[in-house]
Amino acid sequence: MTALSDHPATLYEPLEHGKVRCTACARYCVIPSGSHGFCFVRKNVGGRLVLLTYGIASAVQVDPVEKKPLSHFHPGSRVLSIGTVGCNWRCQYCQNADISQEREITGRALSPQTAVRWAKRYGCQGVTFTYNEPTIFAEYALDVMREARAAGLFANFVTNGYMTPEAVAAIGPHLDAVSVDFKGSGEAGFLRKYVTAKGPEPIFATAAGLRTRGVHVEITDLIVPDVGDSETATRTLARRIVEDLGPETPFHLLRFHPDYKMMDLPETPISTLERLHGVAKGEGLDYVYLGNVWGHPLEHTYCPKCGALAVERYGFTIASWNLDAKNRCRRCGHTIPILGSLPQDYRPAFATPIA
Ligand code: SF4
Structure with a gap:
């Protein structure tokens, strides 16, 4: 097409x-x-x-916003997720390699107007660009974002953050939230060897540049066992997040599953994730989460002041909400920095492919 x-x-x-x-x-x-x-x-x-991929979507799906992952942004909302083919990185463990490493322009026609119409039809509150790196199709994403905002929807990027200042300036004013995914904790050797990127500085600049423009920023780091699970790298990344973005920035440590060219490694041990969680907390981050570990207590939000369970999660579902109408801890009154609140009529959303 x-x-x-x-x-x-x-x-x-x-x-x-x-x-x-x-x-x-x-x-x-x-x-x-x-x-x-x-x-x-x-x-x-x-x-x-x-x-070449303007208006050609390789995947379109309705997702809970928690799947991006965004844990402090309009909890319980649904997003229309859109991806195309191609990528500016070559992650050896990419979970979407069938589209991100595809060199033929394939997919179905999806104009910006149709994307927003579908988002409304499927009860979404926003659109998210994900599955492959949205920076490479910025002009298409920008047109969808303009339509989305005019229709009262928010817009998010799930990105590796390897943008230019020019891209940040163009995209930032139209974005509401971003999940910036550091690979290998942004350690330069890992980036060169496993994703073919030179180093992390453009990623830090993107996160800070978007934050300065008022975009809600959450950081993720997929922990690859043996080759990308260094305490030093996690400590360095956590410290930099605190310095550049602030201690209230949500930080997600995600469990690796074997995929694409890295099928010979095991899943990340839970004990490794828990250890790195302690490292990140030790650097002063208030909200550190484990991801891809359904049912683990570190999926939840705890009040950093009194330790009370503030938001209980099971995977991408919110199991209990223990904040008042102003997102304050019900036990001590501390404000938890979450944009939006859980809808009164919240019903869990499940990932649903629609094209
Ligand atoms: S600089 Fe442009 S053409 Fe080159 S990989 Fe990045 S987005 Fe693609």
């Missing part, structure tokens, strides 16, 4: 001899005429950059 593709990109600059420099992600690909960038979806056509 190609009806909406070949859309002009805006995040680029022309160079001499018909080349262009893409300014969407921190790779800053210099692309000769007739060639693609590293992500395969941005192409130089006669000295102009075009986005």
Whole structure:
């Protein structure tokens, strides 16, 4: 399906001899005429950059917002999740490699207007760009976000954060929340070896830049056993989150499952996650969560002042809500920084593919 593709990109600059420099992600690909960038979806056509995946979705699904994961942003809401093909990283354990590493432009037509119509039809309160890296299709995401905001919906990115300042400036004003996923705790050696990124500084700059623009930021870190579970790396990342974003920033340590080219590693031991949780808490972060460990007590939110159970979770479902109407702890009155509140008529949402 190609009806909406070949859309002009805006995040680029022309160079001499018909080349262009893409300014969407921190790779800053210099692309000769007739060639693609590293992500395969941005192409130089006669000295102009075009986005080949504009309006072509590879996956569309209704999800609970907790699945992103976003634990302090409109809890209990539903989002229309949209992904395309391609990616600017090559994570060796990618759980969506069938779409993120796809080099053919495949999917179904989904105009920004239709995306928002579907979101409303399926009872969603927002749209989320996820499954592959949304920065590479920023121009499409921006048009969906404009439509979404006009319709009263919020917009989120699930991103590796490897953006440029130009992309942050373009996207930030239209975003409401972002889940920034550090791989290997952002340790430079891990990024080079397992995801083909040079280092973490662009990711830190993206998180801070979006935060400065008023975007709600949560940080995740998938803990890969043996090769990406260092206490030192977790400590360094946690310290940086406290310094750059503040101690109230939610931090999610996610359990690894074997996938794609890393099938020979086991799942992350629960004891490793618990140990790293202690490391992150020790650096002063108030809200550290374990993910992909359904039924674990560290999925819940605890009041950092009195220790009371504030929000009880089971996976992506909220099991009990122990905050008052202003999100204050019912025991000690401390305000828990959660945007929005659990709807009175909350019913758990389950991931539902619709295209
Ligand atoms: S989005 Fe990144 S990987 Fe894709 S063309 Fe632009 S700079 Fe290259």
